Amino acid sequence: MALERWFRRNRPTRKEDDNAPAGLWLKCEACSAQIYRKDLVANAYVCPECGHHYRMPVEARIELLADAGSFEPWSGGIQAEDPLGFVDTQPYPERLEKNRQKHGRPDAIVTGGATLDGEAIGLVVMDFQFLGGSMGSVVGEEIARAAERSAQEGRALVAVTASGGARMQEGALSLMQMAKTTVALELLAERGLPFVSVLTDPTTGGVTASFATLGDVIYAEPGALISFAGPRVIQQTIKQDLPEGFQRSEFLLEKGMLDDVVSRKALKERLAVTIRLLRAGSVAREREKGVGRAAAL
């Protein structure tokens, strides 16, 4: 479970931007090339040498996809409660407060309206740095609201996922967000508005098993871990090594689960093209409907 990895990793508090190793220079974890950190950031967190896709901060993601100046935030108006009075090594409210402080947002998600190459969209971006991108009541509610508002405003919905799964500190309520986000997509479907999901590293557990894989079209970034159960859980269950590339984007493409693996560089254009092609149908339908059975074949 990616969540477990997240917990382990985050014991020793890390630098502000956890998406790429710190320092002026870094050694690429994929190709071992020495990269100038600024070059990596300028290249949308893709290794300029080998194309390895690093996780990227929410703000950079929005900048990547939304047309300049078009993003208008919708999320942020709500924050989590502690419905279970959950305490592990620290109380849930404290954990939340630290994350709020550190990441400057109420929870592991940002949503908003934007244009993407001119197309009106609702944009959902998950923040894996905030409690492992786990989906509790707030994440679920923000996604549901974004889907509903997009439907009302006639926007396509684009969701960029990154999550360790459900937020166990909210117990069964977090499980229920899987159903909540799913039913919230229905309004979009009823209005013939596309929902395109973009799965990024890592997308696991309850997020993968709900709205993330219900995209009309599903794209994934190269090399992303995408799963229901995490590799460690599976390894513990079956006591065997996992196949090479197991649960990575390319593997899942081969298994028929993805529409395509799209590099970050090509992502915006591909989303624009896809949304345009899907939306053109309802436009044509609108224009030509009502003529009915008049024309004989």
Add this chain to the structure above:
Amino acid sequence: MALERWFRRNRPTRKEDDNAPAGLWLKCEACSAQIYRKDLVANAYVCPECGHHYRMPVEARIELLADAGSFEPWSGGIQAEDPLGFVDTQPYPERLEKNRQKHGRPDAIVTGGATLDGEAIGLVVMDFQFLGGSMGSVVGEEIARAAERSAQEGRALVAVTASGGARMQEGALSLMQMAKTTVALELLAERGLPFVSVLTDPTTGGVTASFATLGDVIYAEPGALISFAGPRVIQQTIKQDLPEGFQRSEFLLEKGMLDDVVSRKALKERLAVTIRLLRAGSVAREREKGVGRAAAL
């Protein structure tokens, strides 16, 4: 292709009832027991010793399923043309005429109305002895009519299939029967009437790949060969031995393709129970509909 087998087998003309070896006594092809022929017939062509299911004649099948005296034939009013002027070792019309004479029906199918344990049904029974149960225009049309008439008369439809596939002597027109029979089932679906198919040995090719596998519930008899491509074709293609039990009912049950394998002995009751359970829904819906949103939750 089972059709090929049929052609090979049928070169030397066989006795009237080809469904079981001739003679007063026979040796069971499955358990090698000596069986008195009349016992086999009396036992619905199931070996009394080992339960091996032999193919059974159409009339015996109708007797097995229809309540005594309830069967009223619908088919028989149409016969095949020779749209291609097809000649192989003999002209198609001659082949047809011989089969008509021998089997006493216009083509490889009998349909009719009946009650099955009191339930009103349309019954379709294919005749594998007639040109390998191949589906040409007449078989397709009779099935389509039976489906439509059942829908109009509020009957469930039961189809007992046995076929080598499409009738190549009618070329692409026989291929089109796959679509014709499929669309004819739509009326039943629209009226909430169940279609239960019973796949018997052998059901292959275009019949398997159309109406036969579109049953709301699909049963098969034990040991029946059910396939798209026949074992010989596959063997020729892949040049390998086929797995044990490949394409047999029990194998397909395991592969998720069948609702159950049902012995001939249990078949009538199972069909009755299934049809009753499926039909009860629309009855209840009918009775209780219209109350609408009145009752609050």
Add this chain to the structure above:
Amino acid sequence: MPLPFEKPIEDLEIKIEEMRAYAGEQGIDLSDEITLLEQRLERLRRDTFDNLTRWQRVQVARAAGRPTAMDYLQGAFDGFTELHGDRTLGDDPAIVAGLARLGERSVVVIGQQKGRDTKENIHRNFGMAHPSGYRKAMRMFDLADKFGLPVITPIDTPGAYPGIAAEEQGQAWVIAESIRRMSRLQVPAISVVIGEGGSGGALAVGVANRVLILENAIYSVISPESCAAILWRDAAEAEKAAEALKLTAYDLLELGVVDRVIDEPVGGAHKDREETIRRVREAMLAEVASLMPLDRQALEAQRRERFRALGRFRDAA
């Protein structure tokens, strides 16, 4: 084998038995003593089961002898006719589905089935479904919609199976699809958590108009053991995790995750299977009856609203 906290109860039961045997052998009258002990037993049972800790309830929910889905299919319904296969990948024994009669009505039943013994447990994969199982469930949803049959789903699974084939075949995808498909049903749908409601693997067949739960059943986002392994790095802390997760029937009722708790006989469902099955049957009958007047749109809308509303949050500071 009694559960740990059942030991005093069992000891007392044995004592009463012994006393009875002794009285018979010796031909003496100990009926007053026995009656007293029986009253004590009854009190002990009640005290124990009225005050189970969450972790103890987890143990009851998983207890050997607790009625499984199949026990309900055979005991609470009539003429259960199993339908096999997902028409795609196979036939998953961890999910048992088919047609049956509940009282006067035909229904579609989709049950998650653990084994009743080791052999069956292995056959059923301990009630952990593969994608094939959820595909079978979706096929049943289609059948239910087509023929207007209410859907009943007895839930009892540790979770969807975490394995290589399951992931390759899109476990996440199929759970998501099943959630959506079930939410779109045009017929009444009732889920009953009869044992373990394990995470997404349970929710996949739990998007019902009414979600019921047996008194000692649990429903959780994660098993206490896995939760403990993550939070305290020690699966042995499961007891602590069970407390923290608030996964019992009454916790869930308070959270709005379930709509109704069905009381178990004193001593737990495994101590009186027949009575448990009878109570579940009564509850299902009542719930189906209450939903039948709703039309298709109303049923779908109610289900959608029910799940849309779940969650707790407040305005950001």
Add this chain to the structure above:
Amino acid sequence: MPLPFEKPIEDLEIKIEEMRAYAGEQGIDLSDEITLLEQRLERLRRDTFDNLTRWQRVQVARAAGRPTAMDYLQGAFDGFTELHGDRTLGDDPAIVAGLARLGERSVVVIGQQKGRDTKENIHRNFGMAHPSGYRKAMRMFDLADKFGLPVITPIDTPGAYPGIAAEEQGQAWVIAESIRRMSRLQVPAISVVIGEGGSGGALAVGVANRVLILENAIYSVISPESCAAILWRDAAEAEKAAEALKLTAYDLLELGVVDRVIDEPVGGAHKDREETIRRVREAMLAEVASLMPLDRQALEAQRRERFRALGRFRDAA
């Protein structure tokens, strides 16, 4: 490599080339002779291709260099965006599907793809789809219905693959389902047989409102080779079988199996790919335009009636 009956044409082409080269080398004017030869070539081409036997058309339909589905996807449409996978079993390269623009309209395209060389042929399994391919097609039908996009299916397959995995995964089931799913489309659907329409494997994506066919394409219930193997016990009798099966474009038009034949350039599609693609594009544009005024119900009804009516029979004697 020319087809056997193309040999005289190719010989003449070579002769003209040689004469041109010779004239150039020698600096003499042979233009009159060349013009004469070119006229003869044109006549020879026309005579040959106007009088192809059925078996020769089968060879043209399968000729190397004949435009494949992908050639149309890239040449007749704009902005083809491939979508992969069936969300169940895999991604079958024998069926290429996605979104594209046809003129002003967005459409869903589902093409059966043979290889353009040996390597691609192996990758594409010679255009023979597995169940996964048909499941992908069905997913595209769903997408088309949801977004109101017309469906175009270029057909070119020897047939659905006859193999162990294909049978295990329900090849027959998925073809039947695909036929039904396509017949239920609520959008215009157009099939174009561009090469080989091989039996159920072709029909699975051929249940369209309008079925077009290229002049030298074929559409048959069985391949001539298999037919010959069954009827004459000799695949070499394929020529005879091709004649008997009446599988050419104009045969099929007469039988009502196809609605329209698209002429190929003289010499066959493989001799002028661009012009062929242009003509197919024009035909598709016209057909989509003619269907757009129909509403959902009318489109479904027309498709249903079209296929319901196919077949030839008479009253029994």
